[in-house]
Amino acid sequence: xDSILKFDNVSKIYSNGTQALKNVSFSVNEGEFISVIGPxxxxxxTILRSINKLIDISSGEIYFDGDTVSVQKGKNLxxxxxxxxxxxxxxxxxxxxxxxxxxxxxxxGYMNGISGVLGNYSEEDKKRALSLLQxxxxxxxxxxxxxxxxxxxxxxxxxxxxxxxxxxxxLCDEPIASLDPSSAKTIMDxxxxxxxxxxxxxxxxLHQLDAALKYSTRIIGxxxxxxxxxxxxxxxxxxxxxxIYGTSRENLMMGGAENE
Amino acid sequence: MNKKIPVIAKNQKIVYTAFxxxxxxxxxxxxxxxxxxxxxxxxxxxxxxSFIVNDFLxxxxxxxxxxxxxxxxxxxTLALAMASTTVAAILAxxxxxxxxxxxxxxxxxxxxxxxxxxxxxxxxxxxxxxxLFSSLGIGTGVGFVALCITSFAFMVRAFVxxxxxxxxxxVESLLxxxxxxxxxxxxxxxxxxxxxxxxxxxxxxxxxxxxxxIVGMVGGGGVGLTLFSYIKGFQYDVALSIILLIALxxxxxxxxxxxxxxxxxx
Numbered sequence: 001x002d003s004i005l006k007f008d009n010v011s012k013i014y015s016n017g018t019q020a021l022k023n024v025s026f027s028v029n030e031g032e033f034i035s036v037i038g039p040x041x042x043x044x045x046t047i048l049r050s051i052n053k054l055i056d057i058s059s060g061e062i063y064f065d066g067d068t069v070s071v072q073k074g075k076n077l078x079x080x081x082x083x084x085x086x087x088x089x090x091x092x093x094x095x096x097x098x099x100x101x102x103x104x105x106x107x108x109g110y111m112n113g114i115s116g117v118l119g120n121y122s123e124e125d126k127k128r129a130l131s132l133l134q135x136x137x138x139x140x141x142x143x144x145x146x147x148x149x150x151x152x153x154x155x156x157x158x159x160x161x162x163x164x165x166x167x168x169x170x171l172c173d174e175p176i177a178s179l180d181p182s183s184a185k186t187i188m189d190x191x192x193x194x195x196x197x198x199x200x201x202x203x204x205x206l207h208q209l210d211a212a213l214k215y216s217t218r219i220i221g222x223x224x225x226x227x228x229x230x231x232x233x234x235x236x237x238x239x240x241x242x243x244i245y246g247t248s249r250e251n252l253m254m255g256g257a258e259n260e
Numbered sequence: 261m262n263k264k265i266p267v268i269a270k271n272q273k274i275v276y277t278a279f280x281x282x283x284x285x286x287x288x289x290x291x292x293x294x295x296x297x298x299x300x301x302x303x304x305x306x307x308x309x310s311f312i313v314n315d316f317l318x319x320x321x322x323x324x325x326x327x328x329x330x331x332x333x334x335x336x337t338l339a340l341a342m343a344s345t346t347v348a349a350i351l352a353x354x355x356x357x358x359x360x361x362x363x364x365x366x367x368x369x370x371x372x373x374x375x376x377x378x379x380x381x382x383x384x385x386x387x388x389x390x391x392l393f394s395s396l397g398i399g400t401g402v403g404f405v406a407l408c409i410t411s412f413a414f415m416v417r418a419f420v421x422x423x424x425x426x427x428x429x430x431v432e433s434l435l436x437x438x439x440x441x442x443x444x445x446x447x448x449x450x451x452x453x454x455x456x457x458x459x460x461x462x463x464x465x466x467x468x469x470x471x472x473x474i475v476g477m478v479g480g481g482g483v484g485l486t487l488f489s490y491i492k493g494f495q496y497d498v499a500l501s502i503i504l505l506i507a508l509x510x511x512x513x514x515x516x517x518x519x520x521x522x523x524x525x526x
């Protein structure tokens with residue numbers, strides 16, 4: 001298995017003095033499904049956003065697919081970003097456009113400037129977008145405005161847009177945090193299934209410990225910007241959970257303490 | 261026993277009383293400073309009313325031969341407002357892209373773009389008109405430029421705020437697919453902000469219909485200049501009809517733009 005992403009001693013200090021990441025090192029192989037867990041403010045989002053350079057890191061280095069991330073600029077940066085799909089907590093669709101147009105945004109990185117501006121997508125791209133929507137059970141909505149969809153449907157459009165990029169890596173920033181439990185399960189199932197079929201590595205930020213344990217091939221636990229756990233879900237003991245969240249596992253389950 | 265129960269908190273009452281006292285003091289001071297006295301106005305009210313009743317009323321139509329000219333001057337005013345707002349809106353759109361930190365490819369310059377726009381906007385169109393008339397002479401062309409400058413500056417600010425409000429999330433997602441700046445503008449900003457842009461544009465047309473009448477009076481042409489020439493010729497009754505015509509024009513335009521803006525918000 002080849003490593004496609006490598007964090008080498010990465011630190012990030014925001015301009016307001018907050019140290020979001022402290023000497024973080026890990027590497028990601030093709031096809032892995034990694035959950036990053038930790039309390040709010042532990043640096044989960046910073047890790048994800050530094051991979052595609054939405055955030056610049058302060059020290060250390062990130063390598064993606066043979067390139068050094070921090071030196072990428074302009075065209076090279078855009079070419080690197082199109083190999084990294086991203087899925088957001090708030091879906092980040094263009095709500096005034098149709099579902100199909102939103103999915104086709106995934107190929108903008110591969111088009112020349114003018115045809116991207118005009119939205120002249122090729123017929124092959126349109127066919128691929130429609131078949132992706134079909135795979136996600138969304139084909140009948142392809143001409144609906146994105147604003148008319150439910151949360152779970154919006155996230156499926158987000159997944160389609162990201163897969164449309166033919167990415168090698170998928171970054172998911174709290175993909176199910178705004179969803180009800182049943183939609184959340186659908187989305188996690190789809191993410192796992194779609195990335196597994198295409199051998200896309202996937203890094204998911206999660207607040208839901210149970211989802212992390214169920215879906216991941218590997219879990220990274222963060223606390224105050226430091227990696228304090230990196231291993232298989234089966235190695236995740238109650239002690240580890242307590243050191244990540246600063247509280248016992250029972251306290252993390254809502255009403256769990258009373259039930260026992 | 262007979263003590264009244266206060267209905268508002270005591271400290272609130274103090275604030276209100278202080279506010280009224282300050283307002284009265286300010287009124288007295290400013291009246292003294294400007295030597296404006298409401299009582300002279302009341303004392304001279306007979307003169308005022310006789311002026312209104314004898315000179316203004318009843319409204320009279322201009323000579324039949326000049327009715328066509330008056331109506332076409334109304335059209336000139338409308339055209340001046342429309343054309344200047346449209347040109348200003350197109351320019352403002354491109355400049356506004358560089359005035360928003362989140363969108364501009366040169367975020368460090370964004371605040372300077374906004375500062376220039378704020379500066380231009382805070383000089384009223386009338387002042388621009390005077391400056392330009394002194395340097396370029398009188399004519400609708402200069403009125404056009406004067407209106408363009410202020411509405412351009414206003415729309416830059418309004419467009420930047422529309423973009424900051426609406427499209428941050430979708431712009432971020434297009435950043436991650438590897439889209440370039442023009443693509444992000446065309447595929448995320450324009451679709452999400454278009455109705456906001458149009459709404460501000462229509463509002464600007466409303467403002468500019470009024471402003472173009474005023475700018476016209478000082479030499480920009482159109483119905484403002486026609487009105488001014490009747491006033492200068494002491495034909496106040498004809499002037500009144502033109503004032504009513506201007507009011508009608510503004511009301512009609514306001515109604516239409518208000519309706520369109522409401523439609524856009526749906």
